[in-house]
Amino acid sequence: MKTIRSSLLAFAFISLAAAGAWAAPAAPLALVPELDLSRYLGRWYEVARYQHTFEKTLQGATAEYSLREDGRIKVLNSGFKKTLDGAYTDIEAVAWRPDSAVPGALKVKFFGLFTSDYLVFGLDDVDYQWALVGNNNRKFLWFLSRTPDVDAALMEKMKSIAEAQGYDLSKLYIVPQKAR
Numbered sequence: 001m002k003t004i005r006s007s008l009l010a011f012a013f014i015s016l017a018a019a020g021a022w023a024a025p026a027a028p029l030a031l032v033p034e035l036d037l038s039r040y041l042g043r044w045y046e047v048a049r050y051q052h053t054f055e056k057t058l059q060g061a062t063a064e065y066s067l068r069e070d071g072r073i074k075v076l077n078s079g080f081k082k083t084l085d086g087a088y089t090d091i092e093a094v095a096w097r098p099d100s101a102v103p104g105a106l107k108v109k110f111f112g113l114f115t116s117d118y119l120v121f122g123l124d125d126v127d128y129q130w131a132l133v134g135n136n137n138r139k140f141l142w143f144l145s146r147t148p149d150v151d152a153a154l155m156e157k158m159k160s161i162a163e164a165q166g167y168d169l170s171k172l173y174i175v176p177q178k179a180r
Contacts, residue, residue, distance in 0.1 A: 026136065026137065026138055026166050027166070028136045029119050029121040029134060029135075029136055029165050029166075030121060030165065031102065031103075031104030031105055031119055031120060031121050032103070032104040032120050032121065032122070032123045032125065033103065033104070034103055034104075034125065035097075035103040035104050035120055035123065036128075037067075037073065037097065038067075039128045040065060040128060040131075041065045041066055041067060041073070042064065042065065042066075042146070043062055043063075043064045043146070044062060044063045044064070044065070044131065044144040044145065044146065045061075045062050045144065045145050045146070045147065045148045045175075045177050046061040046062065046063065046079075046142055046143070046144060046175045046177075047143045047144070047145045047148070047149070047150050047155070047174070047175055047177065048141075048142075048143035048155075048158070048172050048173060048174050048175060049061075049141060049142045049143065049172075049173055049175060050139070050140060050141045050142075050171050050172065050173065051171070051173045052140070055079075057081055057082050058079035058080070058081065058089070059079060059080050059081075059082065059083055059084050059086065059175065059176045059177075060079050060080045060084045060148075060175070060176065060177055060178050060180070061077065061078070061079035061175055062077070062078055062079065062180070063075060063076070063077050063142075063144070064076040064077075064078070065095070068094070071096075072094050072095065072096045073094065073095040073096065073106075074092065074093075074094060075092065075093040075094065075095050075108060076090055076091075076092055077090060077091050077092075077093065078090035078091075083176075084176055084177075084178050091110065093108050093109060093110045093111075094108070094109050095107065095108045095109075095118060104119060104120040104121065104123075105117065105118075105119055105120075106118040106119070106120070116135070116140075117135045117136065118133055118135075119133065119134055119135055119136065120132070120133055121133070121134060121161070121165055122158060122161040122162070122165075128146070129145065129146045129147075130143070130144060130145045130146070130150065130154060130158065131144040132144070132158055132161055132162060132165075134162075134165070134167065138165075138166055138167055138168070141162060141167055141171075141172070143155075143158050143162075143172075147179075148177035148178055148179050148180075149177060159172070
């Protein structure tokens with residue numbers, strides 16, 4: 001009898017732990033209602049981001065978008081390894097808008113192999129001077145600016161928007177930058 005109670009108690013604890021691990025997924029990001037891709041083209045500096053293995057040692061990171069002949073967007077991500085004076089590195093990708101009814105949602109394909117969401121959920125819709133990009137599971141986040149530095153007021157505005165969308169800013173990394 002004692003063994004059965006112990007087994008039931010263990011099962012109950014495991015069930016509770018599993019239930020906690022299976023939290024409901026976050027609601028989809030509220031994306032910008034309009035995104036003029038021709039105005040979005042050009043260089044963007046990563047002023048802050050979540051760190052990931054593919055960018056962990058990258059400083060001075062930028063993303064440069066240009067129109068391809070087929071109407072898709074060429075993406076050139078670049079930066080410097082470990083320091084702003086480190087070795088230059090870059091990678092090319094292609095982006096496109098899969099559904100014109102959802103202007104803030106793009107897809108990006110790297111190496112011709114894997115596709116990732118590129119969701120614009122914050123944007124200076126007047127001058128296209130800053131943008132916030134992420135994904136619905138909140139594992140990716142980028143604060144982008146047309147300049148290598150942003151003032152404190154703009155940084156706070158970007159943080160506020162990201163927090164309101166469910167991002168944990170304790171993981172936010174401020175990217176060292178330089179003009180280029």
